[in-house]
Amino acid sequence: MNKTWHISLPSRYVPEEDHTYRVIVDIKLKEEQREAFTTQHAKVQSYQTLSFVGTVMAHRGKRGGFGYAGGGQCQDQIARIYARPEVQKLVELWQRWHLNDLRPDCECMQAEQVLTTEGLMLVKEARKRGLLNYELAKNVTCPKRGYRFGREWLVEIIPDDALELIVKFLDHMAETYKKGAH
Numbered sequence: 001m002n003k004t005w006h007i008s009l010p011s012r013y014v015p016e017e018d019h020t021y022r023v024i025v026d027i028k029l030k031e032e033q034r035e036a037f038t039t040q041h042a043k044v045q046s047y048q049t050l051s052f053v054g055t056v057m058a059h060r061g062k063r064g065g066f067g068y069a070g071g072g073q074c075q076d077q078i079a080r081i082y083a084r085p086e087v088q089k090l091v092e093l094w095q096r097w098h099l100n101d102l103r104p105d106c107e108c109m110q111a112e113q114v115l116t117t118e119g120l121m122l123v124k125e126a127r128k129r130g131l132l133n134y135e136l137a138k139n140v141t142c143p144k145r146g147y148r149f150g151r152e153w154l155v156e157i158i159p160d161d162a163l164e165l166i167v168k169f170l171d172h173m174a175e176t177y178k179k180g181a182h
């Protein structure tokens with residue numbers, strides 16, 4: 001399935017920063033037709049991939065014209081601007097599935113330890129906290145297959161039931177936050 005969503009979040013004044021923000025999130029679901037290995041070391045011939053990109057517009061104070069204030073992988077900033085649960089959920093999906101076909105780590109590796117800038121921790125934990133990088137983790141090895149971290153890009157397959165919920169949620173978000181609706 002190929003699909004795109006355009007989510008245009010309403011203006012939000014953040015008193016602590018004395019800035020008003022407006023955010024656009026574009027999401028793409030794409031079916032890739034190519035042979036690849038999954039994070040569970042299975043060979044697949046096609047898979048679905050999700051990608052997210054944001055654009056943050058802002059101005060100082062409560063009134064004014066918006067100017068470009070950031071973009072790309074700005075999900076942390078978006079999570080700070082909008083406390084509402086559905087935006088938090090959108091950011092969670094972003095963290096969880098963005099570029100799910102560019103995983104350097106396999107599933108069995110998650111319980112291995114890695115020395116990060118914040119100390120020794122499980123790969124799983126380091127990944128969640130965004131501390132994984134090739135230099136730190138290149139010697140981490142899969143206990144089952146001997147696969148070494150970052151040797152290939154693995155695909156984390158989005159389970160069908162999860163994908164169905166994601167599509168439903170994004171449909172709802174795109175419908176609720178249409179351009180010009182606020």
Ligand SMILES: [Zn+2]
Pocket residue numbers: 039041106107108109142143144145147
């Ligand atoms: Zn493995």
